[in-house]
Amino acid sequence: MSDHNSNPTSFTPVSPAERYAKALSSGQFLPDDAQAEAVHELERVWQELINRYKASKKAFRRFRRQTAPKGVYMWGGVGRGKTWLMDQFFDSIPFRRKTRMHFHHFMQFVHKELNKLSGQRNPLDIVADQIYKDAVVICFDEFFVSNVTDAMILSDLFQKLFNRGITLVATSNIAPDGLYKNGIHRDRFLPTIEMVKTHCAILNVDAGVDYRLRVLKQAQLFKSPLSDDNKVWMAKRFTALTTSQVVSEEPININNRVVETLGHTEDVLWCDYRELCLKPRSPSDFIEIANIYNTVLVSNVPHLTDLLSEGTRRFIYLVDEFYDRGVKLLLTSEDSIIEIYDGEKLAFEIERTRSRLLEMQSDEYLQSEHRLIKGDSDLAVE
Numbered sequence: 492m493s494d495h496n497s498n499p500t501s502f503t504p505v506s507p508a509e510r511y512a513k514a515l516s517s518g519q520f521l522p523d524d525a526q527a528e529a530v531h532e533l534e535r536v537w538q539e540l541i542n543r544y545k546a547s548k549k550a551f552r553r554f555r556r557q558t559a560p561k562g563v564y565m566w567g568g569v570g571r572g573k574t575w576l577m578d579q580f581f582d583s584i585p586f587r588r589k590t591r592m593h594f595h596h597f598m599q600f601v602h603k604e605l606n607k608l609s610g611q612r613n614p615l616d617i618v619a620d621q622i623y624k625d626a627v628v629i630c631f632d633e634f635f636v637s638n639v640t641d642a643m644i645l646s647d648l649f650q651k652l653f654n655r656g657i658t659l660v661a662t663s664n665i666a667p668d669g670l671y672k673n674g675i676h677r678d679r680f681l682p683t684i685e686m687v688k689t690h691c692a693i694l695n696v697d698a699g700v701d702y703r704l705r706v707l708k709q710a711q712l713f714k715s716p717l718s719d720d721n722k723v724w725m726a727k728r729f730t731a732l733t734t735s736q737v738v739s740e741e742p743i744n745i746n747n748r749v750v751e752t753l754g755h756t757e758d759v760l761w762c763d764y765r766e767l768c769l770k771p772r773s774p775s776d777f778i779e780i781a782n783i784y785n786t787v788l789v790s791n792v793p794h795l796t797d798l799l800s801e802g803t804r805r806f807i808y809l810v811d812e813f814y815d816r817g818v819k820l821l822l823t824s825e826d827s828i829i830e831i832y833d834g835e836k837l838a839f840e841i842e843r844t845r846s847r848l849l850e851m852q853s854d855e856y857l858q859s860e861h862r863l864i865k866g867d868s869d870l871a872v873e
Contacts, residue, residue, distance in 0.1 A: 504541065504585040507533040511579065525696040526572055532563045532692045533580045536658065540628065544586050559627070559656040562690055564634070566663045567697035568860070573662035574632050575735040580660060581630045590622075591630040593737075593757055594661075598641050601648065615644070619651035627657060633757060634663040636671040642680040649683050653690050660691075667693060712852050713822045717791055721823045725790055728821055729754055729761050732786055745776050753790065761788040768805040777809050781816040785861035792824035795841070797834035807840050814847040817859045822848075 511530045514520045539560035565573045581591045592600075601618060608614035622629070629652070636642050652659075663670075667687050671680050687693075714721040736756040742749045743760070748771075753761040760780065767789060780787065795803040813820050824831060828848045832841045850856055 504583050507537050507576070507580045507583050510583060511576070520572065523572075525567075525694075526576065529563065529565050529573075529576055529694050529696055532694060533576060533660070536560050536563060536660065537580060537583055540584060540586075540658065559653075559658050559690075561692060562659040562661070564659070564661045564663065564667060564687060564691040564693050565696050566666050566693070567695055568664060571696045573696055577630050577632065577660055577662050578735050581628075584628060588626050589628040589630070590626040592632070594631045594634045595757075597631060598644075601644060605644075615647050615651060619648060619655060622652060623655040623657060629657055629659055631659070631661040634661040634670070635665065636674070636680070639675040642671050642674055642683075643676070646680055646683045649686050653686055659687070661687075666695065712820065713824065713828060713848065715824045715827050717793075717823060717825050722790070725761075725788060725821065725823050729759070729788055732788075733759050745779050746773075748772075748776065750776075753788075755784075758784055759786045759788075760784040761790070763790050764792045764802075764806070767809060768802040769799075772805050774808050774812065777805075777812040781812050781818050782863055784818065786819040786821075787813060788821040790823050792822055792831070794825045794830075795832040795834070797836045800834070800836055803832065803834070803837055803841075807837065807844050810844045810847055810851075814851060815862070817856075817861045819857060820848075820851055 508530055511520070511526070515522060520526070543558055543560070565576065567573060578591070581589065604618045604621065605614050608617055611617065636645065665672075667684050670684055670687075671677055674680065714724055733754070733756045736759070738754055738756055740752060740754050742751050743755060744750070750762065751766050753763060755761060760783075789809075792806070793799070795806065797803075810820070812818075828845055831845070832838075834841075
C-alpha cells in the first residue's frame with residue numbers, strides 16, 4: 492500500500508526528540524519554537540505508541556483499537572521542516588505496522604482498491620480493514636483535498652479508520668478548517684475536518700525558519716557560463732532543496748505530454764532547457780508546471796538568438812508564468828542575464844524577462860507565496 496512501510500523491529504529506537512536535538516547540534520536546523528512544539532507533540536505520540544507496542548508484545552496480543560494515541564496535524568508554508576519532522580517520527584517507530592505516503596498516492600491507492608471491489612457490499616469497510624491490517628500509524632505528506640469524489644470518500648473512510656484505532660500524523664500547507672474550501676458539497680466534508688481536529692493535535696509551524704528559503708538565499712540562483720563547476724553547483728542546489736524528500740528521475744506527464752527530467756520531487760522540478768523550451772510546449776504547459784512545482788531548476792540555457800526564436804519565446808513564457816505564480820527559479824546559462832539575448836525580434840519581451848529574472852533573486856520575491864490556480868491537476872509522476 493505505502494511509499495514506505497515495513498522495517499526491521501530489532502533496532503533500538505531513537506526518539507523524534509533525540510533526532511531533532513542531533514540536527515540542532517549539527518547545524519542542520521536552527522532553534523525554532525514552532526518546530527520545538529511540533530517535536531514535543533511527536534515525542535508524545537511516539538512514547539504512547541512505544542508503550543502500546545510493548546504492552547501488546549508482553550500480552551501476546553494485537554494493538555487494541557480503543558487505545559490509539561492522538562496524532563499530529565502540522566500545517567504551514569513550504570520549507571518549514573514539516574516533512575522532515577514527520578519522516579524522523581516515522582523512522583523512529585520500531586514496529587512494522589506503519590505507513591508513510593504522499594496523500595495523493597494514498598487516494599490513488601483507495602480508488603484502485605474500490606475499483607477492484609466494485610459490486611461488493613461495504614467496499615470502504617474492506618479497504619479500511621486492509622489499511623488497518625497493514626498500519627496502525629499513518630503518516631500523510633501534503634494532505635490536500637481538491638475534488639468532490641475524494642472529499643466524499645474521505646468522509647466515510649476517515650470515520651472507519653479512526654474507529655479502528657488508526658493514529659494519524661499529517662503535514663499540509665493548509666489549516667484543517669481550510670481543507671476543501673469552496674468545494675462542492677463541502678458541508679458533507681465538514682465532519683471529516685472535525686474528526687481530524689478531534690483525533691490530532693493541530694500545529695501551525697509557519698512561525699518557524701523557512702529552510703528552503705535559507706538554501707535559496709545562501710546561494711546565487713543564476714550561474715554562468717555553462718561549465719563543469721556550474722553543473723556540479725546545480726546538482727548540489729537540487730540536493731539541498733530536496734532534503735528528506737523522495738526524489739525520482741522518471742519522466743513526468745504535463746498535459747498528456749512527456750517531459751524528461753533530471754530529477755523531481757512532489758514540489759521541486761529539475762529539467763534541461765532543451766526539454767522545456769526546444770520541444771513543442773504551449774503556455775498551458777508552463778501554467779501546469781507552475782501549479783505543481785514551487786521550485787524549478789533549469790540547466791543549460793544557451794545564448795538566445797533570433798535563430799532560436801521559438802525556444803526563446805518559450806523561455807519568455809516560462810519566466811513570465813513562474814514570476815506571476817511565485818515559483819522560485821534557478822538557472823545555469825551560457826551568458827549572464829544582461830547578455831542572455833542579442834537579437835531584435837523579441838527585444839521588447841526580453842527586457843521584461845531580464846527585469847523579472849533580476850527581481851526573482853530578491854529577498855522579497857523569495858519570500859513570496861507560491862500562487863496556485865484552483866482546479867484538479869492531471870499530473871502523473873509515476
